[in-house]
Amino acid sequence: MPYEPPPELATLSLAEAAELVAARKLPPVSQWSPETVGDSEMRISPDGRWFHQGGEIKRPAMLRAFASLLLRDEAGQHWLVTPSQKLSIAVDDAAFIAIDVKQDGDALVFKLNTDDLVIAGPDHPIRAEGDPDTPALYVGVRHGTEARLNRSTYAQLVEIALAGDDLSVSSQGMTFPLQPA
Missing domain, CATH: 2.30.270.10 (duf1285 protein)
Incomplete structure (x- = not known):
């Protein structure tokens, strides 16, 4: 099924925005404890662009999928987490x-x-x-x-x-x- 972006923010009421937030099915990354830990070789620049091994990732669907797997630990390290892997990701400012x-x-x-x-x-x-x-x-x-x-x-x-x-x-x-x- 193709991804449909949400309506423009200016057209949404608070109730509609809350419904869209609640409807987003996100993976339970905080519940996963994978044994394999490594480096994703990825970086998020201060302007929000994502890079892998120096090349920019430009596919919005891929970025949205990766973003749903992010968490930041108490030390400030960002991770991409799946049930089988926990990979560090460099974040220059904010994810x-x-x-x-x-x-x-x-x-x-x-x-x-x-x-x-x-x-x-x-x-x-x-x-x-x-x-x-x-x-x-x-x-x-x-x-x-x-x-x-x-x-x-x-x-x-x-x-x-x-x-x-x-x-x-x-x-x-x-x-x-x-x-x-």
């Missing part, structure tokens, strides 16, 4: 890029470069790194992985924050500062 955001009531929904949708909140926090003059914003995705907000998504989030009293945003009952501590 994903947040390319769009929409505010719907008390929720922020992010669209990632893999067409995944993430609803910020307790399970998907937003964090600010860097310094106050040049912060970098990230949203938690799954299994310890994160998405860095691209420039336009960052600007959208700042616009949402400026509508309030301070440089912070709220989603699902949690407040996230947009400036590093």
Whole structure:
């Protein structure tokens, strides 16, 4: 069956986005404990492009499949995990890029470069790194992985924050500062 990307984020309600998130069948990578451990010879660049042995992987379906197998351990190492193998993958910054955001009531929904949708909140926090003059914003995705907000998504989030009293945003009952501590 061919892959159909989700509708544009601007056209989705929070309920529709939540349905799409719930409908995505992801492999249970955190439950797998493969004995074979190695190196995937893969790298994710800061702009979200994937490389294998120096050559760029350009097939969206392949990238989406690999992305569904990612996890990051407590030490910050990213892994591609299958039932039979656990392969390290070099990630220069974040495993994903947040390319769009929409505010719907008390929720922020992010669209990632893999067409995944993430609803910020307790399970998907937003964090600010860097310094106050040049912060970098990230949203938690799954299994310890994160998405860095691209420039336009960052600007959208700042616009949402400026509508309030301070440089912070709220989603699902949690407040996230947009400036590093």
